[in-house]
Amino acid sequence: MIEVKNLTKVFIQKNGEELYAVNNLSFTAERGEIVVLLGVNGAGKTTAMRMLSTVLQPFSGTASVEGFDIISNPQQVRSNLGFLSGDTGLYARLTAREVITYFGHLYDVEPSNIKIRIQEISNLLDMDDFLDKKVDFLSTGMRQKVSIARSIIHDPPVMIFDEPTAGLDILTAKNIVDFIHRCKNDGKCVLFSTHIMREAERIADKIVMIHEGKVLAEGTWQEFKQETGLNDLDDIFIHFVNRIKDEEIVNEF
């Protein structure tokens, strides 16, 4: 599971001003649950996920993955994490199998187990035909599968997807969504970020709406609808954005 507590990230901009990319973010994601981070571009989704995967250091606050703290135990956090984002690349000069094997080694999977895992994943994602081809010659859909295989070679209990469907066609995107559901059924904890409301609705057990680094609302669509009395997803989102703006104005006085 993932527990995020008051996670904050500050970037110092070129003009010397501080930018709160993530501001006091808190939420939890349980095993067998799909939690969606929903927000417009620049809301802080990627920054939050990078902190969870220990690529970035938080400014304040912390989080834990499977009980391991991201600040004091980054090594264990990464071992328990599969990370996939829409724009990550692959080593084009290696074959699919070489790429997956390399990550298997990096994730400390036993060399004998790597072969077995690759076969399992290959069966699961139907990759047998191109496993020994160089990534350079693969189609976008095939590459996406290699990326998935790369992120789950160590069978992590927690999966983080950072806008994994961005820029993909419907069929390829469907592969990912199917895969996310499979992760959930396997009892994994899934954190998923998107700016597409409909996608969030379709996939989420719980939604954490964030805007300008802050949490707008947390709950299921059903709860949001009851709370706001609105039906359209976009309207609900805008409603929450306006509410927080009003609060800020009130706070200033």
Place this chain on the structure above:
Amino acid sequence: MNFKKILIIYKKELLDLFRDRRTVITSLVLPIVLYPLLMIGFSSMMSRQEMKLEQQQMLIYLNDNILDETSIRIESELQNIENLQIMPKIDFYDETPLYELLKDKSIQAVVDLKDSLSSTGYQVLIAKIIYDETSERSSKTYRKISDKLFEIENELVGERLQEIKINEEILTAIELKKENIAPPAQMLGFALGKFLPYLLIILTISSAAVVSSDLVAGEKERKTLETILVSAARRNELVIGKYLTIITITIITVLLNLFSMYLSFHHIFSQYQTDAGGLQLPIGNFALILVLMIPLVTLFSALLLSISTYSRNIKEAQSYQMPVLFGGIMLSMVSFLPGFELSFGFALIPIVNFSLLIRNIMLGSFELSHLFIVVSSTIILDIIAIYISIRLFNCESVLFRTAEEKSLKFWGKDKKNVFTPQFGFLFFIVMLLALFYIGGKWQTENLINGLIRTELLIILLPTILILRISKSDIKKTLRLNQTNPLNFILIILLAFPILVLVGLLMQMINIIFPIPESYMESFNNLIQDITIWKSLFVIALLPGICEEVFFRGYIINVFRKQGIWKSIIITAVLFGIFHLDPFRMVPVTLLGIWMGYLLFKTNSILIPIFAHFANNSLALLIGRFADKMPYFEKILKDGEFPFWWGIPAILIFVFLLKIFAKINDKSCFNALELE
């Protein structure tokens, strides 16, 4: 750190790189193919060219103004030279058309024969050969003609001696014989030693550059960096794995280069084996160079890896690598320069030390102590460079550097803003060029006059103009503020310990890099030649005002946004460069820091101006009157301070500095920081 994981990263990177065409070509194929092509192609081209030159027709014009027995004899002898033809005679009013013919290469030489009588009554024939040294054909024609003329002269002298019945042998008092003791191998080493370091260093840097730009900046570009950062590998393991990869490929490149070079040389020299008398290439030297290259390769690898880590993509990495490549080329060219020998000082300068050491090794004469200094100083630099590259890789603001918002516009948003670093820097460069070309010319014409004009017209005037154009408040920008009168007294007192400390620093620099004596002499002459008041004006007062207005009045404001100390230091470094004097660069920069500190501490430019004036005049007066003061003369008899003077100088300096800081409000710096 887990070595198994480093090994996995290392193996994968090697596999990945060996499948990359770019790496394979620059690092492996190029060295193997380059030397045979270069050597064999070059030598066959040379011999063919020589043959061609030999067969080339030479056309000359003979202007015979004498037309007697001797001159006709010369003409016929010249005609006997193989492939040489004499142009039919044409009537010229002057020689201009002949020069034209020479210039457009339709003839190769003009021989002008004139008559003159020596005091002894014998005829002396004056043969003037006009030719073009830049043309190979023309130079060759000249050599052929002059050889032939010498031959004829010998014959003529022989005939004359016979007439008066003197043995020709009387002319030979010394018979010159020469024997070159350098064995052929050493001659070869001498030739190789000149360009081998240069070639090796260039090839090392370019190979390491290609590999390193691919390894981090390439991963950023292909968006694979994040995937390894989120893996269970530690950052240090990743960076060390990558680092070892760069070193490996680069060492393979060096090895292939040396090997291929050895083979192709061997091939060529085996063809000349018979007449060179068993020429052997020193293979041991090649092996030693290969081992020695390892610390240099590690240094370049770490440096280029840092650049790659900082860059956002391969293209950016390549442009940041350019200065390293150029620096490497410039420094390694020292092996071409005559007179540069490896010394303690040069052994400390990276690249230069290797260039000279490799040259010495190829010559077969090097000192072990130098080798030790070169290697150990490079290893120290290695450790620093590796530390920096690991730190950079762990620094998220570097690894995830976002796009720069500002483009490289010199003016920024506000067209009249001359206080941007870009404009300031451009302005500085223009001033530097003006100083070098215009100021230098003025000063060679007339030193004193030139110095005055340089200070006023090249340094002060443009600065005032640029401040006027920007319509900024000149009084405020320059900090033309009043200040505590006590400061002036303190500055005079401070000038003494500073003079001693700067003098000691120069002495230390002199130990490591001996300053040429001619240089010191010209400096002393400058001080001695003119009256004391004039020299105070030219060397102390004018620079005090003009240079301080430029540096502490304008340049320092350009970098104010970078923070107080950064602006002081950047300005001081530019100040050091501005003096166009490598020997004084460091002390002048330190003085620049001192002036910058004074400026911000007192918030008045009057103090740095006065300090500049005080320091320069003190140095001038002591230099001038040292011999008139018995005590000083004893101490300064070699123009040097005793080293123990440094201790009281520092103590006095610190003491006075404390008083200075007390007089000038301590909160001054903080207030400026908020400005």
